[in-house]
Amino acid sequence: MFESLSAKFQGAFSSLRSKGRLKSGDIDEIATEIRSALLDSDVSLSVVESFIEQLKVRTNEVLEDLNKSTNPANAVFEIVNSLLIEILGGSARRIRLAKKPPTIILLTGLQGAGKTSLAGKLAKYLKDQGNTPLLVASDLQRPNAVTQLQVVGESIGVPVFAPEPGNGVGDPVKVAKNGLTFAQDKLHNIVIVDTAGRLGIDAELMTQAKRIRDAISPDEVLYVVDAMVGQDAVRTAQAFQEGVGFDAIVLAKLDGDSRGGAALSITQVTGKPIMFAATGEKVTDFDLFYPDRMASRILGLGDIQTLAEQTKGAFDSETAAKLETKFASGEDFTLDDFLAQLEAMKKMGSMTKLLGMLPGANSGAMKKQLEQFDEGELVKTQSIVQSMTPMERHDPKVLNGSRRSRIANGSGRQVSDVNSLVERFSQAQKVMKQMRTGKGGMQLPPGMQMPPGMPPVPKVSAPQNKKKSRSGNPAKRALES
């Protein structure tokens, strides 16, 4: 998303790094580059100017000390990083639950920002945390917005309060109010009210939003904004802040490649934190917004935390435990296990997206490789394994020429593809054996390439976890031994 911005930042900093000692002029130079990078990223001009001003002041203040440090460029980099985190909201804030339930959440924003999709994602997110949300369909404007919310609600198993058909019929204020009463009766602990999109300059609709707000006194008013928005972001956000007021911002459509500079602007100008980010089409593509992670991302430092969490989420504990036992008991890692891992990896989503979170992923060489990464490779590998019989998957040694040719036909691949998969797999298997017996360490044999799916990765951590659990819990340890 912030790719281009981080590419520019990295370019600016690498030229700075080549200089040993920094002068005030060097700072001006990098400030100019950062200015144009931020403007190209749709950060509004006023915010850019104040960012550059602060950067210059802070850097010049510590210029003496900077030059004493071993790497002045890195120190400047740190200042930029901390400034970005500051603007992006300091620390992530959670939904404030009302002391007396239900907690009322009101969604507002422009048309097409993504409110209705977000209502579903938020409801799913809160439901997964053990809440009992209710969705209220107060967007009676857009044709079939009510139906859309009902379909979304059904798919995630969250009830939708929709007494009015919408399409211009019904009073959204009344619906919101009755929805609240309904939630109180049915003991829902959270109410999410979806409203119609409106323009910042539409006085009539803004008054309506205010009336909805006054009728239900929400605990959180969330302003939903499209991550791709341009310079108008600030004006519109201010109009909403004055018109209906909001407590936090939700960034939608962050899965595109927009640099999302508007996020910086809006949070800076309104002083409100960004609370959530929606990152895809699926209802689960939704997470808390982490300013520090986002700043790292802008600066090309990667997003390791998110990567780790996604990996954890994808390998369900049952599969992981099964693999772990298998590994510890000395059983061979089979193609079936490999297939399970491929499935898990596919669950994590696009490989390019995942690898893009790694540090340096947006720098020249790695970026190029990422661009060339073939997402289809996973599917191809998977199709080859799926074309094998259970026996073949268990013991690839039986794979003679005729079997290989059948598999190649079955999966629509070449025999050479099958050969190379089997070859790489048996090498991986060998490595795993060595690791288990403690020989050879974790190093791969030189020149060896892992098949896509990299089977040893989770295995490396598996035995370590085992050891940890052994020493961590005395009771368990006694049982185990």
Place this chain on the structure above:
Amino acid sequence: MAIFSKLFSKIRAGSSSASDWKEIEEALIASDLGAKSAAEIVEIAKKSKGDEIDSAVSATLQSWLSTSNRELAFNADRPTTVMIVGVNGTGKTTSTAKLVSHLKRENKSVLLAAADTFRAAAVEQLQTWGERLEVEVITGPANGDPASVAFDATTRAKNEAVNYLIIDTAGRLHTKSDLMDELGKIRRVVEKVLPVDEVLLVVDATTGQNGIIQAKMFMDSVAITGLILTKMDGSAKGGIALAIERETGVPIKFIGTGEGAEDFESFSAEGYLNGLFR
């Protein structure tokens, strides 16, 4: 053109103060024209003498506009096919409805295809419009193959010899290569029956610099022929559309200015450029 009378008034009056120039740059950037283009205009203005500023800048802006035809295609002898594409939430379905209304006012017969089988209730949204505008809507099953809906609709359009077939597609981010491929497939499938005459990319006026890459990616996968610039009734100036025209040569064909079926205009260069710095 009276666009710049206000923007450059201080400069024309003889000011050369940095703050006045900054104000101008600010207004240019605020239109989403892009920082680089804004700087170019400031340069041109600085080089021109007082009275010539307006015409010099105006000429520059005009030169960035696309020279392609801005009229919607029309075939007298067979149905004209129009695909509506764009990222999520730009107003594709609403624009589709407006285009239908526009064509109906010109006494053209129209058939609609609801090829957004992905978003919940998108088909119903279009059907509601279809009822309001008294136009038949061809639909398929939810989460079905959009290409098959498009194919059925195109076959129908050909058999019934309607004037226009308009295909509404699901919103998709240009970074999702599978979804972009799907769009290419819809186009190919339609082309089995009838040539595709127009592919209109719907661009939200609030879009920032990301709009350029959006247009390029849609160009690559489905060869867009024009733009519909929506939400021009808000506070956003829609300068990104000019940036897109400049970069890709694809012309703005229509402008959306509200939620009603009639809030839809053919592009006028003067009106648009005037609005950029209002």
